[in-house]
Amino acid sequence: MGCNCCNQNTESTCSKSKTDSYKIYLPALVSFTMIIVGMFLKHAGLFENNALALAWYIIAYLPVGLPVLKEAFEGLKQKEFFNEFTLMCIATIGAFCIGEYPEGVAVMLFYTIGELFQDRAVGKAQRNIKALLDIRPESSTVIRNGHPVDVIPSTVGIGEVIEVKAGERVSLDGQMLNEYASFNTAALTGESRPRTIRQGDEVLAGMIATEQTVRIRVNKRYDESALSRILKMVQEASERKAPTELFIRRFARVYTPAVTLLAALVVLLPYIYSVVQPLLLPTAVPFQYDFSDWLYRGLVFLVISCPCALVVSIPLGYFGGIGAASRAGILFKGGNYLDGITKVNTVVFDKTGTLTKGVFEVQQLASAATGKEKELLSYMASAEQKSTHPIARAILQYARQQGVDLLAVEHSEEVSGHGLRSQISGHQVLIGNLRLLDANGIAYPASLSAVVDTIAVCAIDQTYAGYILLADSPKDDARTAITSLQGLNINNIQMLSGDKQAIVSKLAEHLGISKAYGDLMPEDKVEKMEALRKNPTNYIAFVGDGINDAPVLALSNIGIAMGGLGSDAAIETADVVIQTDQPSKIATAIRIGRQTRNIVWQNIVMALGIKLLVLTLGVFGVATLWEAVFADVGVALLAILNAIRIKAPDVE
Structure with a gap:
């Protein structure tokens, strides 16, 4: 049957995809069919000749066994003596040696099927993450x-x-x-x-x-472009391992040779005991050592010991968390940050553009000289035309609405934490906050210090020229963001801002933030952050726009950039980027991190618990190779199913 594709090229692609998928599963299908047929032949009495049965099951073994044997051989060349491929080869060849042919094939078959499902699950998680962002047009x-x-x-x-x-x-x-x-x-x-x-x-x-x-x-x-950089960031996220992932990989390197040694001891110790028992306990009932029986138990031990469930499902859990966060508009730069955000107990916010909309509107224009309002606006807008600050954009927008022409700027420099110093049409123009005028010794009306709202003042040639009054408003979900964090038992919430203390305190009271600091220079914000870091119990997330707050973002344990899609600094400095510009997503990010951590540890406990149980049963001869296959492949599949159920929770 042909596929329902819309053109010949697509049909060819679909056919090729189906053929490739068929080739992947064909070896497992052949081996499975031969095992079933072999069981019927044995039941019919056609396998009385042991050589015929051995030949049949060797042929059944080769489609699924050869790739694993090859991987084991490659590992040995790289001096990797203890990995899951080596363990599977030893276990299955050992089963053949003691005449358990169907079980030897079955172990390798189900191991191969498990690996196919694991590869498919990991590949799907990686493709889902990439598909979230790889949306760049081709023309x-x-x-x-x-x-x-x-x-x-x-x-x-x-x-x-x-x-x-x-x-x-x-x-x-x-x-x-x-x-x-x-x-x-x-x-x-x-x-x-x-x-x-x-x-x-x-x-x-x-x-x-x-x-x-x-x-x-x-x-x-x-x-x-911002999209290209973010796509690269998400693709690289999997390379930044969480501490749990790194621990599991280190654990597996020690665990695998240890259980291989234990499997050997399961076979050897009973033999040693059977030799020394007559000497140590001459009156005891003689211990009958059956090599085949104890070798079988050792092989069961080997199959169970494979750390596949841990090594595959743990990173898959973090893939799932990163994918769930991406679907919610939250980009984590790696599993380590997904893990780190679960420890956050202190959140520090920037104000403008983070908790407020950062979209200022001009409320009033006042010139020191009557009738010079448009001239003042022309100088102020001209000075701000290269700036990306929200206040600058508001002034430029207002100038356009008033039909004011911009002047040529001969020179302009930013005065950190104060404003701009520009040379326009032969005049020195200062525009910024009151601190800028104070620093330059320029007198201005005392009444300006009492203004609560945001104010941008201007001086031309060292003389006060006037001001523009602007207003900003809280984001629609700013209050929800604070209450959601408090609902997660994060009560140390602070706000740092370069804006006036009166404005900052008013917003903090409205949002329910207990500690808010205004009138801060960039270095003052760094000082506040360093003071918080001195307390070792504080695990701090700083939330800012990623431009002016880059030093503070870098100082925090987890740096979160709000609405930073267009900001180089946000992409480079922050550990987490909130694409939606919604502060309430911070609580969502923490919930996803906690959910991911819970699922990862559920997988660890489940995998180790079941393996330990079946290992014990195997040593006492209760568990067979079939139970061993479940303890390895089955647990891995259960862990994968558990990992892929991670989803983005709704904001409460």
């Missing part, structure tokens, strides 16, 4: 010489203009040229609600234009 429409041309996105240069039709996905990061447009950002943030982006704002690769054709001026190359 891009670029405007060249006034005409649209379809090209490969990697060939589009910075500064070129691309066109995205309604329903198409954006291929590269850039600045919006249309006045405004609506985009579906679900692929990046997990949020189904469309987002409106205005002229000059950032548009990211992976977004979908929903209502109209838009044009975007590219500002990053294809492999430098």
